[in-house]
Amino acid sequence: MPSPAQTEAVQPNPVRYARQGRIGVITVDYPPVNAVGHGVRSGLVAALDAGLADAEAEALLLVCAGRTFMAGADIREFGKPSAPPTLPQVIARLDGSAKPVIAAIHGTALGGGLEVALACHVHVALRSARLGLPEVKLGLLPGAGGTQRLPRLVGAAKALDMILSGEPVGAEEALAIGLVDAVEDGNSPLEAGLRAAERLLAEGWTPQPASARTGRIAGTDPTLFTAMRAELTKRQPHLFSPHRIVDAVEAAVTLPFAEGTARERELFLACMDSPQRAGLIHAFFAEREVAKIPGLPAGTPTRDIRKAGVIGAGTMGGGIAMCFANAGIPVVLVDNAPDALDRGMAAIRRNYEATARKGRLTAAQVEDRMGLIHPTLSYGALADADLVVEAAFESMEVKRTIFRVLDGTCKPGAILATNTSTLDVDAIAAATGRPQDVLGMHFFSPANVMRLLEVVRGARTSHTVLATVMALARRIGKVGVTVGVCYGFVGNRILQQRGREAMALVGEGASPEQVDRVLTGFGFPLGHFAMTDLAGIDVGWRIGEERRKAGDPEAQTPSWLDVLAERGRYGQKTSAGVYRYEPGSRTPIPDPEVASVIGEDRRSRGITPRAVSDVEIRERCLYAMVNEAAKILEEGIAARPVDIDAIWLHGYGFPSWRGGLLFWADREGLGKIAAAVQRYHRDIGGPQWCPSALLLQRAADGQPIGC
Numbered sequence: 240m241p242s243p244a245q246t247e248a249v250q251p252n253p254v255r256y257a258r259q260g261r262i263g264v265i266t267v268d269y270p271p272v273n274a275v276g277h278g279v280r281s282g283l284v285a286a287l288d289a290g291l292a293d294a295e296a297e298a299l300l301l302v303c304a305g306r307t308f309m310a311g312a313d314i315r316e317f318g319k320p321s322a323p324p325t326l327p328q329v330i331a332r333l334d335g336s337a338k339p340v341i342a343a344i345h346g347t348a349l350g351g352g353l354e355v356a357l358a359c360h361v362h363v364a365l366r367s368a369r370l371g372l373p374e375v376k377l378g379l380l381p382g383a384g385g386t387q388r389l390p391r392l393v394g395a396a397k398a399l400d401m402i403l404s405g406e407p408v409g410a411e412e413a414l415a416i417g418l419v420d421a422v423e424d425g426n427s428p429l430e431a432g433l434r435a436a437e438r439l440l441a442e443g444w445t446p447q448p449a450s451a452r453t454g455r456i457a458g459t460d461p462t463l464f465t466a467m468r469a470e471l472t473k474r475q476p477h478l479f480s481p482h483r484i485v486d487a488v489e490a491a492v493t494l495p496f497a498e499g500t501a502r503e504r505e506l507f508l509a510c511m512d513s514p515q516r517a518g519l520i521h522a523f524f525a526e527r528e529v530a531k532i533p534g535l536p537a538g539t540p541t542r543d544i545r546k547a548g549v550i551g552a553g554t555m556g557g558g559i560a561m562c563f564a565n566a567g568i569p570v571v572l573v574d575n576a577p578d579a580l581d582r583g584m585a586a587i588r589r590n591y592e593a594t595a596r597k598g599r600l601t602a603a604q605v606e607d608r609m610g611l612i613h614p615t616l617s618y619g620a621l622a623d624a625d626l627v628v629e630a631a632f633e634s635m636e637v638k639r640t641i642f643r644v645l646d647g648t649c650k651p652g653a654i655l656a657t658n659t660s661t662l663d664v665d666a667i668a669a670a671t672g673r674p675q676d677v678l679g680m681h682f683f684s685p686a687n688v689m690r691l692l693e694v695v696r697g698a699r700t701s702h703t704v705l706a707t708v709m710a711l712a713r714r715i716g717k718v719g720v721t722v723g724v725c726y727g728f729v730g731n732r733i734l735q736q737r738g739r740e741a742m743a744l745v746g747e748g749a750s751p752e753q754v755d756r757v758l759t760g761f762g763f764p765l766g767h768f769a770m771t772d773l774a775g776i777d778v779g780w781r782i783g784e785e786r787r788k789a790g791d792p793e794a795q796t797p798s799w800l801d802v803l804a805e806r807g808r809y810g811q812k813t814s815a816g817v818y819r820y821e822p823g824s825r826t827p828i829p830d831p832e833v834a835s836v837i838g839e840d841r842r843s844r845g846i847t848p849r850a851v852s853d854v855e856i857r858e859r860c861l862y863a864m865v866n867e868a869a870k871i872l873e874e875g876i877a878a879r880p881v882d883i884d885a886i887w888l889h890g891y892g893f894p895s896w897r898g899g900l901l902f903w904a905d906r907e908g909l910g911k912i913a914a915a916v917q918r919y920h921r922d923i924g925g926p927q928w929c930p931s932a933l934l935l936q937r938a939a940d941g942q943p944i945g946c
């Protein structure tokens with residue numbers, strides 16, 4: 240091997256080997272996140288061979304270039320045959336290296352990336368680094384020794400906690416639990432790693448690989464695993480991989496390392512074959528895909544958003560203001576009623592303080608965030624805002640008045656957004672002289688929690704404004720999905736179909752509990768009626784009452800749900816709605832009073848209740864959604880199936896392991912869905928069951944509707 244202190248790289252990208260003094264440096268350079276794909280795996284083996292053959296390299300250092308350490312196996316390779324060297328083979332080589340290997344971690348060491356690091360003999364992390372095994376979020380388990388090495392370093396209980404949650408830990412915590420050996424300041428993993436390597440050599444230390452350590456797993460209480468299995472059965476009844484994770488970690492404490500690793504592999508491959516893995520990986524890419532908007536030219540310039548404004552200090556407006564403050568963006572909160580403003584600010588403070596009580600914010604952070612929200616009665620404070628979101632009462636007249644005022648108040652180039660959930664964004668934009676700067680930002684309640692943001696592109700919204708708001712969505716931690724203008728946009732329009740069927744099914748003889756049981760059995764966290772209780776029955780009832788009073792011919796006659804609202808049963812907030820709730824509890828309990836209101840409603844409509852099967856409930860609730868989603872695609876309200884999938888995943892609790900509404904529809908069988916839609920159209924009728932032409936076409940052609 241060449242002898243100069245700084246050798247030339249002997250490996251081409253994505254992995255290179257070079258020596259610095261007596262340390263052989265292996266650098267992975269595979270943007271954007273150094274995913275451990277085939278090229279990286281082969282490169283690592285070749286670089287390790289070079290380092291071992293380099294007589295002047297006394298220790299080896301593994302670092303990554305760019306913004307992060309390796310962020311895991313290359314997810315794009317999943318489902319395809321794995322070309323050698325496989326990740327476990329690479330990892331076995333590192334583990335068995337005759338020279339000590341130090342991993343210096345920056346950014347995020349995740350999944351297979353952390354497993355590579357764990358196979359190294361010493362682990363050093365920059366203070367800002369985060370380390371985790373998030374495979375469970377993809378329906379997998381760590382399949383390259385992670386379930387065997389992590390318990391040996393941090394103990395079985397902490398390992399289970401990390402692997403089952405998939406949440407990374409910070410460097411400080413990693414040091415405290417024994418996951419890393421040292422935490423270094425600075426921004427350069429290379430410098431930190433070289434320092435650690437020199438220390439190691441100077442101290443003459445021969446580190447023991449994690450695979451050979453048993454101290455932390457000896458004497459593990461076997462009831463840990465029984466208790467965890469029982470908890471999972473209760474907490475995550477649908478999920479496949481968590482139970483296999485418990486099996487794998489149990490193998491780490493009950494079997495010798497080699498046998499435990501073989502068991503982990505078996506369990507990993509079972510997860511890899513599971514449909515849940517395919518669904519969760521679709522959901523992972525869907526979240527990223529929606530940010531790429533068809534037809535928006537690459538490099539579209541964006542505007543700086545340094546100051547925001549929100550109109551309306553109600554629950555929604557307050558939540559939106561918090562989104563900006565959470566991202567460090569100063570925000571002016573405007574309301575025309577002083578008491579509403581005071582109530583809104585008090586609610587925001589209560590919200591932050593509750594988060595602080597859970598340990599997720601410090602008292603200082605609460606004050607910092609409150610300090611970024613400036614309440615005012617004056618629209619004048621919006622003059623220099625870069626973006627204003629209107630979250631006022633849902634009335635076209637009110638909104639158009641506000642937009643006229645904003646047009647006269649805000650500086651040229653300010654973006655004016657409405658949070659309407661139903662109204663025509665183009666009609667609102669037409670109240671201004673700058674429709675190119677107007678669009679919808681449809682947040683979901685509670686706005687500071689829910690990740691979905693429907694970005695409603697008006698007929699005249701400019702590319703720059705759309706690109707700016709999509710980038711802003713990411714900055715404030717939302718999944719922004721671009722949609723077109725129509726009643727209810729995408730999410731609520733589909734929800735309306737499910738709601739209509741749920742109500743009709745109860746009208747015909749099902750109970751709300753039965754409908755909800757079928758939906759939670761499908762994987763929704765809440766059934767339709769439990770969700771109605773959470774959202775509040777009174778909102779829809781009040782809108783309906785206004786319309787009935789105004790003599791609106793399309794206003795529906797009051798339903799049994801309206802009768803509940805008339806009786807003051809608004810849902811969770813009054814401890815009674817479709818269900819009743821014990822004080823302080825969110826568990827829905829069926830209530831005979833509701834059954835009798837429903838019975839009375841059926842009698843008044845002359846309906847004799849019939850037994851409704853679970854299969855019918857499943858089909859009518861879910862297939863009606865698919866049919867509407869197909870119409871939304873036909874009309875171009877959503878540009879791609881993946882947009883609809885992301886909306887229902889992030890705004891409505893669609894089970895992520897099913898991939899998304901249209902991804903699931905293809906697996907359910909489009910032919911089966913199309914036939915059922917046609918049957919319900921014939922038997923039940925109504926525009927909702929009128930089959931989507933796109934759905935029928937794809938079913939007839941045997942083509943998927945999702946992706």
Ligand code: 3HC
Pocket residue numbers: 271272274310311312313314315326347349350351352354373374377379380381382383385524527528
């Ligand atoms: N494989 C392939 N591509 C990946 C990837 C991976 N593991 N991780 C991220 N990417 C891609 C993204 O799809 C995105 O591509 P795009 O620009 O074309 O849309 C790009 O890298 C950048 O990703 P993000 O937009 O997510 O960038 P962020 O900076 O917001 O986040 C991250 C970076 C925290 C690393 C995040 O991407 C992430 O969480 N990645 C997944 C990590 C993971 O789950 N790893 C485990 C994989 S499974 C495994 O390792 C199995 C093993 O045990 C055998």
